[in-house]
Amino acid sequence: MVTPAQVVDAYGRRFTYLRVSVTDVCNLRCVYCMPEEGVAWLPKDEILSYEEITTVVEAAAAVGVYKVRLTGGEPLARREIATLAGMIARVPGITDLALTTNGLLLGKYAADLKAAGLKRINISLDTLNPEKFIQIARRGRLEDVLEGIAAAQAAGLAPIKLNMVVLGGLNDDEVESFAAMTLERPLDMRFIEYMPLQEAKDCALGSGSFGFVPNTVTKERLTRRFGTLDPLEVGNSMRGPAEVWRIPGAAGRLGFISAMSAPFCAKCDRLRLTANGELRSCLLDGGGVEVKSLLRGGGSTADLVNAFRQAAALKPELHKVWHEIPASAMSRIGG
Numbered sequence: 001m002v003t004p005a006q007v008v009d010a011y012g013r014r015f016t017y018l019r020v021s022v023t024d025v026c027n028l029r030c031v032y033c034m035p036e037e038g039v040a041w042l043p044k045d046e047i048l049s050y051e052e053i054t055t056v057v058e059a060a061a062a063v064g065v066y067k068v069r070l071t072g073g074e075p076l077a078r079r080e081i082a083t084l085a086g087m088i089a090r091v092p093g094i095t096d097l098a099l100t101t102n103g104l105l106l107g108k109y110a111a112d113l114k115a116a117g118l119k120r121i122n123i124s125l126d127t128l129n130p131e132k133f134i135q136i137a138r139r140g141r142l143e144d145v146l147e148g149i150a151a152a153q154a155a156g157l158a159p160i161k162l163n164m165v166v167l168g169g170l171n172d173d174e175v176e177s178f179a180a181m182t183l184e185r186p187l188d189m190r191f192i193e194y195m196p197l198q199e200a201k202d203c204a205l206g207s208g209s210f211g212f213v214p215n216t217v218t219k220e221r222l223t224r225r226f227g228t229l230d231p232l233e234v235g236n237s238m239r240g241p242a243e244v245w246r247i248p249g250a251a252g253r254l255g256f257i258s259a260m261s262a263p264f265c266a267k268c269d270r271l272r273l274t275a276n277g278e279l280r281s282c283l284l285d286g287g288g289v290e291v292k293s294l295l296r297g298g299g300s301t302a303d304l305v306n307a308f309r310q311a312a313a314l315k316p317e318l319h320k321v322w323h324e325i326p327a328s329a330m331s332r333i334g335g
Helices: 050-062 081-089 106-116 130-137 142-155 172-180 198-203 215-226 292-296 301-314
Strands: 017-021 067-071 096-101 120-124 160-168 188-193 230-233 243-246 253-257 270-273 278-280 288-290
Touching: 017 050, 050 081, 050 270, 050 292, 050 301, 067 081, 081 096, 081 106, 106 120, 106 142, 120 142, 130 142, 142 160, 160 172, 172 188, 172 215, 188 215, 215 253, 270 301, 278 301, 288 301, 292 301
Parallel strands: 017 067, 017 270, 067 096, 096 120, 120 160, 160 188, 188 253
Antiparallel strands: 230 243, 243 253, 270 278, 278 288
16 A cells, blocks of 8 residues: 555556665676776765765655665775665664675675675676686676675575676576576576666677577576476566576576566666766666755755655656667666
């Protein structure tokens, strides 16, 4: 039941989830996200402080948001990120705090994040081959990511979700190996369709670097390898964006996020706060509402609540197809 305080858009979608990009800085240069030379980072004074982020979260909680996810860029690249996690975990009404990371620094911070109040974690991992890791990420070491996964498990963060962006001709031959990780371990392995944004223009579809692989193809490939999969949450009827399946008898689960071939917009319950203080209505479309001036100019909670309502009003019923997606900065928006 929707209460008067909650934010609802023109299509009846009620917002309970805020994704917060805490920085645009990243320590990788993944081929599907940004060019090898990187992008120009935002000036430090343009990035919201932890206190400002918490103020926005408090306003979000006032209108029914109870889920918050910290993203980037790479959120662990920002100093004392566990401090922010603790500040948000203490906001009344926020009961589900998660974080998405590339895992390179997770071995160092997993225990502190758990102690601060982090519940769950998503770890981006696109290959299990050390040489291919360098080819895709252009930085870092696969070994550090694997150590980060182990540290998250040891810290008690659960569930642990591994996010693989499936790239035709580059890593799609590893989907069976990733799925096999769920046989003995209680991991959620999620296969994500490539989403072409501006930073990846040099690697966009048709460039020859890699190809788009719809999740129907990935699912068929896994069915041939493991047999018929057991449906757990399908038809985009679940809370999150993934259709969830299980290999019969497996300890973990498989998720398929098909934002491009089968958009889940009708069930989308999220808004996004960018690193530089814009409330975005959609990752791929729709525009946003700037709130940094409110935070730094004496704006009230009521002003922030109104900004949430304005952002919701901008949310499209369905995002554009890939070749119509406007220029965006994934590292600033938070994917």
